[in-house]
Amino acid sequence: MTDDDLLARHRAVLPSWMPLYYDEPIEIVTGSGRRVTDAAGRSYLDFFGGVLTNMLGYDIAEVREAVERQLATGVVHTSTLYLIRQQVELAEKIAQRSGIPDARVFFTNSGTEANEAALLVATNYRRSHQILAVRNSYHGRSYATMGVTGNRTWSASSLSPLQVAWLHSAERLRGLLSRLGADEQVDAAVEDLREVLATQTAGDVACLIAEPIQGVGGFVHPPDGLFAGWKKVLDETGILLISDEVQTGWGRTGEHFWGYQAHGITPDLLTFAKGIGNGFALAGVVGRAEVLNAVPAVSFSTFGGNPVSTAAGNAVLDYLLDHDLQANAARTGAILIDGLRAAAAGLDGVAEVRGKGLMLAVEFVRPGTREPDPQATARVLEACRAGGLLVGKGGLYGNVIRMGPPLTLTEEEAREGLAILVDAIRQVLAGEGGAA
Known part of the structure:
Protein backbone atom coordinates (compact mmCIF):
# COMPACT_ATOMS: atom_id res chain seq x y z
CA MET A 1 0.00 0.00 0.00
CA THR A 2 1.33 3.47 -0.83
CA ASP A 3 0.92 6.60 1.25
CA ASP A 4 -1.38 7.98 -1.46
CA ASP A 5 -3.66 4.93 -1.16
CA LEU A 6 -3.93 5.33 2.60
CA LEU A 7 -4.56 9.07 2.28
CA ALA A 8 -7.37 8.48 -0.21
CA ARG A 9 -8.91 5.85 2.06
CA HIS A 10 -8.61 8.21 5.03
CA ARG A 11 -10.46 10.94 3.18
CA ALA A 12 -13.15 8.49 2.04
CA VAL A 13 -14.15 7.29 5.51
CA LEU A 14 -13.05 9.88 8.09
CA PRO A 15 -14.59 13.33 8.73
CA SER A 16 -13.22 16.40 6.98
CA TRP A 17 -12.70 18.24 10.26
CA MET A 18 -9.89 15.85 11.27
CA PRO A 19 -6.76 17.64 9.99
CA LEU A 20 -3.57 15.98 8.83
CA TYR A 21 -0.14 17.58 9.08
CA TYR A 22 1.97 18.25 5.98
CA ASP A 23 1.23 18.73 2.31
CA GLU A 24 2.01 15.04 1.95
CA PRO A 25 0.76 13.40 5.19
CA ILE A 26 2.91 10.66 6.69
CA GLU A 27 2.13 7.32 8.33
CA ILE A 28 4.40 6.56 11.28
CA VAL A 29 5.08 2.83 11.37
CA THR A 30 7.91 2.27 13.87
CA GLY A 31 9.54 4.12 16.74
CA SER A 32 12.46 3.80 19.13
CA GLY A 33 13.66 6.26 21.72
CA ARG A 34 12.94 9.74 20.39
CA ARG A 35 12.85 8.69 16.73
CA VAL A 36 10.11 7.44 14.44
CA THR A 37 10.09 6.04 10.91
CA ASP A 38 7.41 6.60 8.30
CA ALA A 39 6.01 4.16 5.74
CA ALA A 40 8.51 5.38 3.15
CA GLY A 41 11.41 4.48 5.44
CA ARG A 42 12.29 8.07 6.39
CA SER A 43 13.47 8.58 9.98
CA TYR A 44 12.58 11.63 12.09
CA LEU A 45 13.59 13.04 15.45
CA ASP A 46 10.25 13.57 17.19
CA PHE A 47 9.81 16.89 19.00
CA PHE A 48 6.02 16.61 19.30
CA GLY A 49 5.54 13.14 20.81
CA GLY A 50 2.02 12.50 19.57
CA VAL A 51 0.98 15.92 20.96
CA LEU A 52 3.03 15.66 24.18
CA THR A 53 1.69 12.15 24.81
CA ASN A 54 4.65 9.86 24.18
CA MET A 55 6.33 11.35 27.24
CA LEU A 56 9.04 8.71 27.56
CA GLY A 57 9.47 8.21 23.82
CA TYR A 58 8.99 4.98 21.91
CA ASP A 59 9.58 1.30 22.70
CA ILE A 60 10.43 1.77 26.37
CA ALA A 61 11.21 -1.69 27.73
CA GLU A 62 9.83 -1.07 31.22
CA HIS A 323 15.29 8.68 36.04
CA ASP A 324 14.50 12.20 37.36
CA LEU A 325 13.07 13.27 34.01
CA GLN A 326 11.92 16.59 35.44
CA ALA A 327 15.57 17.58 35.85
CA ASN A 328 16.29 16.32 32.34
CA ALA A 329 13.45 18.47 31.00
CA ALA A 330 14.99 21.52 32.63
CA ARG A 331 18.46 20.68 31.33
CA THR A 332 17.61 19.84 27.72
CA GLY A 333 14.89 22.49 27.57
CA ALA A 334 17.46 25.14 28.46
CA ILE A 335 19.61 24.05 25.50
CA LEU A 336 16.64 24.50 23.19
CA ILE A 337 15.22 27.77 24.48
CA ASP A 338 18.62 29.44 24.87
CA GLY A 339 19.65 28.32 21.39
CA LEU A 340 16.39 29.42 19.82
CA ARG A 341 16.48 32.83 21.47
CA ALA A 342 20.05 33.39 20.34
CA ALA A 343 19.22 32.33 16.78
CA ALA A 344 16.02 34.37 16.63
CA ALA A 345 17.56 37.57 18.00
CA GLY A 346 18.17 39.00 14.54
CA LEU A 347 15.16 37.52 12.76
CA ASP A 348 12.38 40.04 12.17
CA GLY A 349 9.70 37.42 11.53
CA VAL A 350 10.05 35.80 14.97
CA ALA A 351 7.93 37.63 17.53
CA GLU A 352 8.73 35.49 20.56
CA VAL A 353 10.45 32.34 21.75
CA ARG A 354 8.77 31.13 24.94
CA GLY A 355 8.15 28.17 27.17
CA LYS A 356 9.41 26.21 30.14
CA GLY A 357 11.34 22.97 30.18
CA LEU A 358 10.35 20.76 27.26
CA MET A 359 7.28 22.82 26.41
CA LEU A 360 8.53 25.36 23.88
CA ALA A 361 7.09 27.63 21.21
CA VAL A 362 8.18 30.01 18.47
CA GLU A 363 5.63 32.60 17.29
CA PHE A 364 5.86 33.99 13.74
CA VAL A 365 4.67 37.39 12.51
CA ARG A 366 4.92 39.33 9.30
CA PRO A 367 8.22 41.24 9.32
CA GLY A 368 7.99 44.66 10.91
CA THR A 369 4.57 43.98 12.45
CA ARG A 370 2.79 41.96 15.14
CA GLU A 371 0.45 40.52 12.52
CA PRO A 372 0.34 36.71 12.78
CA ASP A 373 1.94 34.81 9.92
CA PRO A 374 0.39 31.33 9.73
CA GLN A 375 1.75 30.83 6.21
CA ALA A 376 5.35 31.16 7.37
CA THR A 377 4.57 28.85 10.28
CA ALA A 378 3.25 26.19 7.91
CA ARG A 379 6.38 26.48 5.80
CA VAL A 380 8.60 26.08 8.87
CA LEU A 381 6.61 22.96 9.79
CA GLU A 382 7.26 21.53 6.32
CA ALA A 383 10.93 22.54 6.35
CA CYS A 384 11.44 20.82 9.70
CA ARG A 385 9.95 17.64 8.30
CA ALA A 386 12.22 17.86 5.26
CA GLY A 387 15.16 18.18 7.66
CA GLY A 388 14.09 15.14 9.67
CA LEU A 389 12.32 16.81 12.61
CA LEU A 390 8.66 16.56 13.64
CA VAL A 391 7.20 19.59 15.42
CA GLY A 392 3.67 20.80 16.10
CA LYS A 393 1.64 23.87 15.26
CA GLY A 394 -0.91 25.93 17.19
CA GLY A 395 -1.73 29.29 18.68
CA LEU A 396 -4.89 31.36 18.39
CA TYR A 397 -3.96 32.35 14.83
CA GLY A 398 -2.12 29.16 13.79
CA ASN A 399 1.19 31.02 13.77
CA VAL A 400 3.06 29.15 16.50
CA ILE A 401 5.45 26.21 16.20
CA ARG A 402 4.98 24.03 19.30
CA MET A 403 7.48 21.52 20.67
CA GLY A 404 6.95 18.94 23.38
CA PRO A 405 9.75 16.39 22.98
CA PRO A 406 9.82 13.23 25.11
CA LEU A 407 11.25 13.95 28.57
CA THR A 408 13.98 11.39 27.84
CA LEU A 409 15.48 13.69 25.19
CA THR A 410 19.29 13.67 25.33
CA GLU A 411 21.46 16.76 25.15
CA GLU A 412 22.88 15.56 21.84
CA GLU A 413 19.36 15.14 20.42
CA ALA A 414 18.37 18.57 21.73
CA ARG A 415 21.26 20.14 19.82
CA GLU A 416 20.46 18.09 16.72
CA GLY A 417 16.82 19.18 16.73
CA LEU A 418 17.78 22.76 17.48
CA ALA A 419 20.05 22.87 14.43
CA ILE A 420 17.30 21.53 12.15
CA LEU A 421 14.72 23.96 13.53
CA VAL A 422 16.99 27.00 13.31
CA ASP A 423 17.93 26.08 9.75
CA ALA A 424 14.24 25.70 8.83
CA ILE A 425 13.36 29.08 10.34
CA ARG A 426 16.21 30.87 8.62
CA GLN A 427 15.42 29.17 5.32
CA VAL A 428 11.76 30.20 5.42
CA LEU A 429 12.32 33.77 6.65
CA ALA A 430 15.15 34.37 4.19
CA GLY A 431 12.89 33.18 1.39
CA GLU A 432 10.14 35.54 2.52
CA GLY A 433 12.59 38.40 2.74
CA GLY A 434 13.76 37.76 -0.82
CA ALA A 435 10.16 37.69 -2.07
CA ALA A 436 9.46 41.05 -0.50
Whole structure:
Protein backbone atom coordinates (compact mmCIF):
# COMPACT_ATOMS: atom_id res chain seq x y z
CA MET A 1 0.00 0.00 0.00
CA THR A 2 1.33 3.47 -0.83
CA ASP A 3 0.92 6.60 1.25
CA ASP A 4 -1.38 7.98 -1.46
CA ASP A 5 -3.66 4.93 -1.16
CA LEU A 6 -3.93 5.33 2.60
CA LEU A 7 -4.56 9.07 2.28
CA ALA A 8 -7.37 8.48 -0.21
CA ARG A 9 -8.91 5.85 2.06
CA HIS A 10 -8.61 8.21 5.03
CA ARG A 11 -10.46 10.94 3.18
CA ALA A 12 -13.15 8.49 2.04
CA VAL A 13 -14.15 7.29 5.51
CA LEU A 14 -13.05 9.88 8.09
CA PRO A 15 -14.59 13.33 8.73
CA SER A 16 -13.22 16.40 6.98
CA TRP A 17 -12.70 18.24 10.26
CA MET A 18 -9.89 15.85 11.27
CA PRO A 19 -6.76 17.64 9.99
CA LEU A 20 -3.57 15.98 8.83
CA TYR A 21 -0.14 17.58 9.08
CA TYR A 22 1.97 18.25 5.98
CA ASP A 23 1.23 18.73 2.31
CA GLU A 24 2.01 15.04 1.95
CA PRO A 25 0.76 13.40 5.19
CA ILE A 26 2.91 10.66 6.69
CA GLU A 27 2.13 7.32 8.33
CA ILE A 28 4.40 6.56 11.28
CA VAL A 29 5.08 2.83 11.37
CA THR A 30 7.91 2.27 13.87
CA GLY A 31 9.54 4.12 16.74
CA SER A 32 12.46 3.80 19.13
CA GLY A 33 13.66 6.26 21.72
CA ARG A 34 12.94 9.74 20.39
CA ARG A 35 12.85 8.69 16.73
CA VAL A 36 10.11 7.44 14.44
CA THR A 37 10.09 6.04 10.91
CA ASP A 38 7.41 6.60 8.30
CA ALA A 39 6.01 4.16 5.74
CA ALA A 40 8.51 5.38 3.15
CA GLY A 41 11.41 4.48 5.44
CA ARG A 42 12.29 8.07 6.39
CA SER A 43 13.47 8.58 9.98
CA TYR A 44 12.58 11.63 12.09
CA LEU A 45 13.59 13.04 15.45
CA ASP A 46 10.25 13.57 17.19
CA PHE A 47 9.81 16.89 19.00
CA PHE A 48 6.02 16.61 19.30
CA GLY A 49 5.54 13.14 20.81
CA GLY A 50 2.02 12.50 19.57
CA VAL A 51 0.98 15.92 20.96
CA LEU A 52 3.03 15.66 24.18
CA THR A 53 1.69 12.15 24.81
CA ASN A 54 4.65 9.86 24.18
CA MET A 55 6.33 11.35 27.24
CA LEU A 56 9.04 8.71 27.56
CA GLY A 57 9.47 8.21 23.82
CA TYR A 58 8.99 4.98 21.91
CA ASP A 59 9.58 1.30 22.70
CA ILE A 60 10.43 1.77 26.37
CA ALA A 61 11.21 -1.69 27.73
CA GLU A 62 9.83 -1.07 31.22
CA VAL A 63 6.46 0.07 29.87
CA ARG A 64 6.25 -2.67 27.26
CA GLU A 65 7.08 -5.36 29.81
CA ALA A 66 4.51 -4.06 32.30
CA VAL A 67 1.80 -4.17 29.64
CA GLU A 68 2.89 -7.62 28.47
CA ARG A 69 2.69 -8.96 32.03
CA GLN A 70 -0.88 -7.70 32.30
CA LEU A 71 -1.82 -9.08 28.89
CA ALA A 72 -0.38 -12.46 29.90
CA THR A 73 -2.99 -12.72 32.66
CA GLY A 74 -5.72 -12.71 30.02
CA VAL A 75 -7.45 -9.80 31.81
CA VAL A 76 -7.58 -6.74 29.58
CA HIS A 77 -10.80 -5.35 31.01
CA THR A 78 -13.04 -5.78 34.06
CA SER A 79 -14.60 -2.27 34.48
CA THR A 80 -14.45 -0.27 37.69
CA LEU A 81 -17.19 -2.42 39.22
CA TYR A 82 -14.36 -4.70 40.29
CA LEU A 83 -11.17 -4.06 42.23
CA ILE A 84 -8.25 -3.31 39.89
CA ARG A 85 -4.89 -3.57 41.64
CA GLN A 86 -3.00 -1.55 39.04
CA GLN A 87 -5.61 1.21 39.27
CA VAL A 88 -5.44 1.45 43.05
CA GLU A 89 -1.64 1.48 43.03
CA LEU A 90 -1.50 4.24 40.42
CA ALA A 91 -4.17 6.28 42.23
CA GLU A 92 -2.11 6.06 45.43
CA LYS A 93 0.99 7.36 43.65
CA ILE A 94 -0.86 10.21 41.92
CA ALA A 95 -2.75 11.23 45.06
CA GLN A 96 0.51 11.40 46.98
CA ARG A 97 2.18 13.44 44.22
CA SER A 98 -0.77 15.76 43.57
CA GLY A 99 -0.14 18.05 46.52
CA ILE A 100 -3.87 17.97 47.28
CA PRO A 101 -4.69 16.85 50.85
CA ASP A 102 -6.89 13.77 51.37
CA ALA A 103 -6.97 13.34 47.60
CA ARG A 104 -9.20 11.06 45.56
CA VAL A 105 -8.55 10.10 41.93
CA PHE A 106 -11.06 9.29 39.18
CA PHE A 107 -9.63 7.80 35.99
CA THR A 108 -10.88 8.55 32.49
CA ASN A 109 -9.61 7.91 28.96
CA SER A 110 -8.62 11.40 27.79
CA GLY A 111 -8.01 14.98 28.84
CA THR A 112 -11.40 15.97 27.49
CA GLU A 113 -13.09 13.40 29.73
CA ALA A 114 -10.95 14.45 32.69
CA ASN A 115 -11.99 18.10 32.32
CA GLU A 116 -15.60 17.08 31.78
CA ALA A 117 -15.47 15.10 35.03
CA ALA A 118 -13.89 18.02 36.88
CA LEU A 119 -16.66 20.34 35.70
CA LEU A 120 -19.27 17.78 36.77
CA VAL A 121 -17.70 17.58 40.22
CA ALA A 122 -17.34 21.35 40.64
CA THR A 123 -20.87 22.19 39.52
CA ASN A 124 -22.33 19.56 41.84
CA TYR A 125 -20.21 20.65 44.77
CA ARG A 126 -21.16 24.30 44.32
CA ARG A 127 -24.70 23.65 43.00
CA SER A 128 -24.11 26.13 40.19
CA HIS A 129 -23.46 25.91 36.45
CA GLN A 130 -21.60 29.24 36.35
CA ILE A 131 -17.98 28.82 35.25
CA LEU A 132 -15.03 31.17 34.91
CA ALA A 133 -12.71 30.37 31.99
CA VAL A 134 -9.78 32.06 30.30
CA ARG A 135 -9.53 33.49 26.82
CA ASN A 136 -7.26 31.56 24.42
CA SER A 137 -7.77 28.36 26.43
CA TYR A 138 -8.46 24.81 25.26
CA HIS A 139 -10.04 22.14 27.46
CA GLY A 140 -11.46 19.53 25.08
CA ARG A 141 -13.94 18.63 22.36
CA SER A 142 -16.97 17.48 24.41
CA TYR A 143 -20.14 19.49 24.98
CA ALA A 144 -19.15 21.12 28.27
CA THR A 145 -15.42 21.43 27.61
CA MET A 146 -16.04 23.23 24.32
CA GLY A 147 -18.12 25.68 26.33
CA VAL A 148 -15.09 26.62 28.43
CA THR A 149 -12.65 26.69 25.49
CA GLY A 150 -11.66 30.25 24.64
CA ASN A 151 -10.39 29.63 21.12
CA ARG A 152 -12.91 29.95 18.29
CA THR A 153 -11.04 27.53 16.03
CA TRP A 154 -11.85 24.71 18.46
CA SER A 155 -15.35 25.83 19.47
CA ALA A 156 -17.46 23.71 17.14
CA SER A 157 -20.72 24.72 18.81
CA SER A 158 -22.02 27.89 20.43
CA LEU A 159 -24.34 25.78 22.57
CA SER A 160 -23.27 24.88 26.10
CA PRO A 161 -24.77 23.48 29.31
CA LEU A 162 -22.72 26.05 31.24
CA GLN A 163 -22.91 29.79 31.82
CA VAL A 164 -19.37 30.98 31.18
CA ALA A 165 -17.70 34.30 32.02
CA TRP A 166 -14.31 35.03 30.44
CA LEU A 167 -11.11 36.32 32.02
CA HIS A 168 -8.22 37.97 30.17
CA SER A 169 -5.44 35.62 29.15
CA ALA A 170 -1.70 36.01 29.59
CA GLU A 171 -1.20 36.76 25.90
CA ARG A 172 1.87 39.00 25.98
CA LEU A 173 1.95 40.12 22.37
CA ARG A 174 -1.60 41.27 21.67
CA GLY A 175 -3.75 40.87 24.77
CA LEU A 176 -5.13 43.86 26.64
CA LEU A 177 -2.78 43.10 29.54
CA SER A 178 0.28 42.66 27.30
CA ARG A 179 1.34 46.26 27.75
CA LEU A 180 2.02 45.67 31.45
CA GLY A 181 4.98 44.32 33.36
CA ALA A 182 4.69 40.99 35.15
CA ASP A 183 3.61 42.38 38.55
CA GLU A 184 1.24 44.88 36.98
CA GLN A 185 -0.23 42.14 34.79
CA VAL A 186 -1.03 39.99 37.82
CA ASP A 187 -2.65 42.95 39.58
CA ALA A 188 -4.70 43.82 36.50
CA ALA A 189 -5.79 40.20 36.03
CA VAL A 190 -6.98 40.05 39.64
CA GLU A 191 -8.91 43.30 39.17
CA ASP A 192 -10.41 41.82 36.01
CA LEU A 193 -11.54 38.74 37.97
CA ARG A 194 -13.24 40.90 40.60
CA GLU A 195 -15.01 42.94 37.92
CA VAL A 196 -16.17 39.83 36.05
CA LEU A 197 -17.56 38.35 39.26
CA ALA A 198 -19.38 41.58 40.03
CA THR A 199 -20.82 42.18 36.56
CA GLN A 200 -21.21 38.88 34.71
CA THR A 201 -22.23 36.38 37.39
CA ALA A 202 -24.91 35.84 39.99
CA GLY A 203 -22.19 35.35 42.59
CA ASP A 204 -22.51 31.61 43.18
CA VAL A 205 -19.86 30.60 40.65
CA ALA A 206 -18.79 26.95 40.64
CA CYS A 207 -15.17 27.20 39.55
CA LEU A 208 -12.41 28.76 37.51
CA ILE A 209 -10.73 26.36 35.07
CA ALA A 210 -7.33 27.37 33.73
CA GLU A 211 -4.17 25.92 32.17
CA PRO A 212 -0.88 26.92 33.82
CA ILE A 213 0.47 27.06 30.25
CA GLN A 214 -2.09 27.27 27.46
CA GLY A 215 -1.33 24.29 25.22
CA VAL A 216 -3.35 24.62 22.02
CA GLY A 217 -3.23 28.38 22.58
CA GLY A 218 0.45 28.35 21.67
CA PHE A 219 2.22 27.62 24.98
CA VAL A 220 1.30 31.03 26.32
CA HIS A 221 1.82 31.30 30.06
CA PRO A 222 1.11 34.03 32.62
CA PRO A 223 3.59 35.51 35.08
CA ASP A 224 4.25 33.22 38.02
CA GLY A 225 1.91 34.16 40.84
CA LEU A 226 -1.20 34.84 38.78
CA PHE A 227 -3.00 31.72 40.04
CA ALA A 228 -2.22 32.83 43.60
CA GLY A 229 -3.80 36.20 42.94
CA TRP A 230 -6.85 34.57 41.43
CA LYS A 231 -7.18 32.00 44.21
CA LYS A 232 -7.14 34.63 46.93
CA VAL A 233 -10.26 36.14 45.34
CA LEU A 234 -11.89 32.76 44.70
CA ASP A 235 -11.41 31.67 48.30
CA GLU A 236 -13.40 34.66 49.54
CA THR A 237 -16.59 32.97 48.33
CA GLY A 238 -15.53 29.32 48.03
CA ILE A 239 -15.19 29.20 44.23
CA LEU A 240 -13.10 26.18 43.22
CA LEU A 241 -9.92 26.32 41.13
CA ILE A 242 -9.35 23.61 38.52
CA SER A 243 -5.81 23.39 37.18
CA ASP A 244 -5.82 21.75 33.74
CA GLU A 245 -2.50 19.88 33.80
CA VAL A 246 -3.16 17.77 30.71
CA GLN A 247 -0.07 19.20 29.02
CA THR A 248 1.88 20.71 31.94
CA GLY A 249 1.94 17.76 34.33
CA TRP A 250 4.61 15.18 35.22
CA GLY A 251 7.59 17.55 35.33
CA ARG A 252 7.44 18.70 31.72
CA THR A 253 8.04 22.34 32.65
CA GLY A 254 11.31 21.39 34.33
CA GLU A 255 10.69 23.76 37.22
CA HIS A 256 7.97 21.77 38.98
CA PHE A 257 6.12 18.46 38.85
CA TRP A 258 2.84 20.32 38.17
CA GLY A 259 2.39 23.61 36.38
CA TYR A 260 0.31 25.06 39.21
CA GLN A 261 3.30 24.86 41.58
CA ALA A 262 4.90 27.85 39.84
CA HIS A 263 2.19 29.96 41.47
CA GLY A 264 2.65 28.86 45.08
CA ILE A 265 -0.91 27.56 45.55
CA THR A 266 -2.77 24.25 45.58
CA PRO A 267 -5.84 23.88 43.34
CA ASP A 268 -9.04 22.24 44.49
CA LEU A 269 -9.00 19.95 41.46
CA LEU A 270 -6.39 19.07 38.88
CA THR A 271 -6.78 17.13 35.67
CA PHE A 272 -4.16 15.00 33.97
CA ALA A 273 -3.81 12.98 30.76
CA LYS A 274 -1.45 12.54 27.78
CA GLY A 275 2.02 11.70 29.10
CA ILE A 276 1.04 9.44 31.99
CA GLY A 277 -0.04 6.69 29.57
CA ASN A 278 2.85 7.18 27.12
CA GLY A 279 0.40 6.37 24.33
CA PHE A 280 -2.09 4.26 26.26
CA ALA A 281 -5.46 5.92 26.90
CA LEU A 282 -5.19 7.18 30.46
CA ALA A 283 -6.32 10.38 32.16
CA GLY A 284 -8.16 11.55 35.25
CA VAL A 285 -9.08 14.14 37.82
CA VAL A 286 -7.71 14.56 41.36
CA GLY A 287 -9.44 16.45 44.15
CA ARG A 288 -9.82 16.40 47.87
CA ALA A 289 -12.38 13.85 49.06
CA GLU A 290 -14.99 16.42 50.10
CA VAL A 291 -15.05 17.83 46.57
CA LEU A 292 -14.64 14.71 44.44
CA ASN A 293 -17.29 12.83 46.42
CA ALA A 294 -19.85 15.57 45.72
CA VAL A 295 -21.47 13.80 42.74
CA PRO A 296 -24.88 12.74 44.14
CA ALA A 297 -25.40 9.70 41.93
CA VAL A 298 -23.81 6.42 40.97
CA SER A 299 -21.19 6.72 38.24
CA PHE A 300 -18.26 4.77 36.88
CA SER A 301 -16.00 4.55 33.85
CA THR A 302 -16.18 1.51 31.61
CA PHE A 303 -12.65 1.86 30.25
CA GLY A 304 -11.11 4.56 32.45
CA GLY A 305 -8.29 3.16 34.56
CA ASN A 306 -8.50 -0.31 33.01
CA PRO A 307 -5.88 -2.94 33.94
CA VAL A 308 -3.75 -2.46 30.81
CA SER A 309 -3.64 1.34 30.77
CA THR A 310 -2.93 1.58 34.51
CA ALA A 311 -0.21 -1.07 34.20
CA ALA A 312 1.37 1.25 31.64
CA GLY A 313 0.74 4.28 33.84
CA ASN A 314 2.47 2.73 36.84
CA ALA A 315 5.49 1.86 34.72
CA VAL A 316 5.58 5.35 33.18
CA LEU A 317 5.41 7.14 36.53
CA ASP A 318 8.02 4.86 38.10
CA TYR A 319 10.36 5.39 35.15
CA LEU A 320 9.81 9.16 35.26
CA LEU A 321 10.73 9.35 38.94
CA ASP A 322 13.56 6.79 38.86
CA HIS A 323 15.29 8.68 36.04
CA ASP A 324 14.50 12.20 37.36
CA LEU A 325 13.07 13.27 34.01
CA GLN A 326 11.92 16.59 35.44
CA ALA A 327 15.57 17.58 35.85
CA ASN A 328 16.29 16.32 32.34
CA ALA A 329 13.45 18.47 31.00
CA ALA A 330 14.99 21.52 32.63
CA ARG A 331 18.46 20.68 31.33
CA THR A 332 17.61 19.84 27.72
CA GLY A 333 14.89 22.49 27.57
CA ALA A 334 17.46 25.14 28.46
CA ILE A 335 19.61 24.05 25.50
CA LEU A 336 16.64 24.50 23.19
CA ILE A 337 15.22 27.77 24.48
CA ASP A 338 18.62 29.44 24.87
CA GLY A 339 19.65 28.32 21.39
CA LEU A 340 16.39 29.42 19.82
CA ARG A 341 16.48 32.83 21.47
CA ALA A 342 20.05 33.39 20.34
CA ALA A 343 19.22 32.33 16.78
CA ALA A 344 16.02 34.37 16.63
CA ALA A 345 17.56 37.57 18.00
CA GLY A 346 18.17 39.00 14.54
CA LEU A 347 15.16 37.52 12.76
CA ASP A 348 12.38 40.04 12.17
CA GLY A 349 9.70 37.42 11.53
CA VAL A 350 10.05 35.80 14.97
CA ALA A 351 7.93 37.63 17.53
CA GLU A 352 8.73 35.49 20.56
CA VAL A 353 10.45 32.34 21.75
CA ARG A 354 8.77 31.13 24.94
CA GLY A 355 8.15 28.17 27.17
CA LYS A 356 9.41 26.21 30.14
CA GLY A 357 11.34 22.97 30.18
CA LEU A 358 10.35 20.76 27.26
CA MET A 359 7.28 22.82 26.41
CA LEU A 360 8.53 25.36 23.88
CA ALA A 361 7.09 27.63 21.21
CA VAL A 362 8.18 30.01 18.47
CA GLU A 363 5.63 32.60 17.29
CA PHE A 364 5.86 33.99 13.74
CA VAL A 365 4.67 37.39 12.51
CA ARG A 366 4.92 39.33 9.30
CA PRO A 367 8.22 41.24 9.32
CA GLY A 368 7.99 44.66 10.91
CA THR A 369 4.57 43.98 12.45
CA ARG A 370 2.79 41.96 15.14
CA GLU A 371 0.45 40.52 12.52
CA PRO A 372 0.34 36.71 12.78
CA ASP A 373 1.94 34.81 9.92
CA PRO A 374 0.39 31.33 9.73
CA GLN A 375 1.75 30.83 6.21
CA ALA A 376 5.35 31.16 7.37
CA THR A 377 4.57 28.85 10.28
CA ALA A 378 3.25 26.19 7.91
CA ARG A 379 6.38 26.48 5.80
CA VAL A 380 8.60 26.08 8.87
CA LEU A 381 6.61 22.96 9.79
CA GLU A 382 7.26 21.53 6.32
CA ALA A 383 10.93 22.54 6.35
CA CYS A 384 11.44 20.82 9.70
CA ARG A 385 9.95 17.64 8.30
CA ALA A 386 12.22 17.86 5.26
CA GLY A 387 15.16 18.18 7.66
CA GLY A 388 14.09 15.14 9.67
CA LEU A 389 12.32 16.81 12.61
CA LEU A 390 8.66 16.56 13.64
CA VAL A 391 7.20 19.59 15.42
CA GLY A 392 3.67 20.80 16.10
CA LYS A 393 1.64 23.87 15.26
CA GLY A 394 -0.91 25.93 17.19
CA GLY A 395 -1.73 29.29 18.68
CA LEU A 396 -4.89 31.36 18.39
CA TYR A 397 -3.96 32.35 14.83
CA GLY A 398 -2.12 29.16 13.79
CA ASN A 399 1.19 31.02 13.77
CA VAL A 400 3.06 29.15 16.50
CA ILE A 401 5.45 26.21 16.20
CA ARG A 402 4.98 24.03 19.30
CA MET A 403 7.48 21.52 20.67
CA GLY A 404 6.95 18.94 23.38
CA PRO A 405 9.75 16.39 22.98
CA PRO A 406 9.82 13.23 25.11
CA LEU A 407 11.25 13.95 28.57
CA THR A 408 13.98 11.39 27.84
CA LEU A 409 15.48 13.69 25.19
CA THR A 410 19.29 13.67 25.33
CA GLU A 411 21.46 16.76 25.15
CA GLU A 412 22.88 15.56 21.84
CA GLU A 413 19.36 15.14 20.42
CA ALA A 414 18.37 18.57 21.73
CA ARG A 415 21.26 20.14 19.82
CA GLU A 416 20.46 18.09 16.72
CA GLY A 417 16.82 19.18 16.73
CA LEU A 418 17.78 22.76 17.48
CA ALA A 419 20.05 22.87 14.43
CA ILE A 420 17.30 21.53 12.15
CA LEU A 421 14.72 23.96 13.53
CA VAL A 422 16.99 27.00 13.31
CA ASP A 423 17.93 26.08 9.75
CA ALA A 424 14.24 25.70 8.83
CA ILE A 425 13.36 29.08 10.34
CA ARG A 426 16.21 30.87 8.62
CA GLN A 427 15.42 29.17 5.32
CA VAL A 428 11.76 30.20 5.42
CA LEU A 429 12.32 33.77 6.65
CA ALA A 430 15.15 34.37 4.19
CA GLY A 431 12.89 33.18 1.39
CA GLU A 432 10.14 35.54 2.52
CA GLY A 433 12.59 38.40 2.74
CA GLY A 434 13.76 37.76 -0.82
CA ALA A 435 10.16 37.69 -2.07
CA ALA A 436 9.46 41.05 -0.50
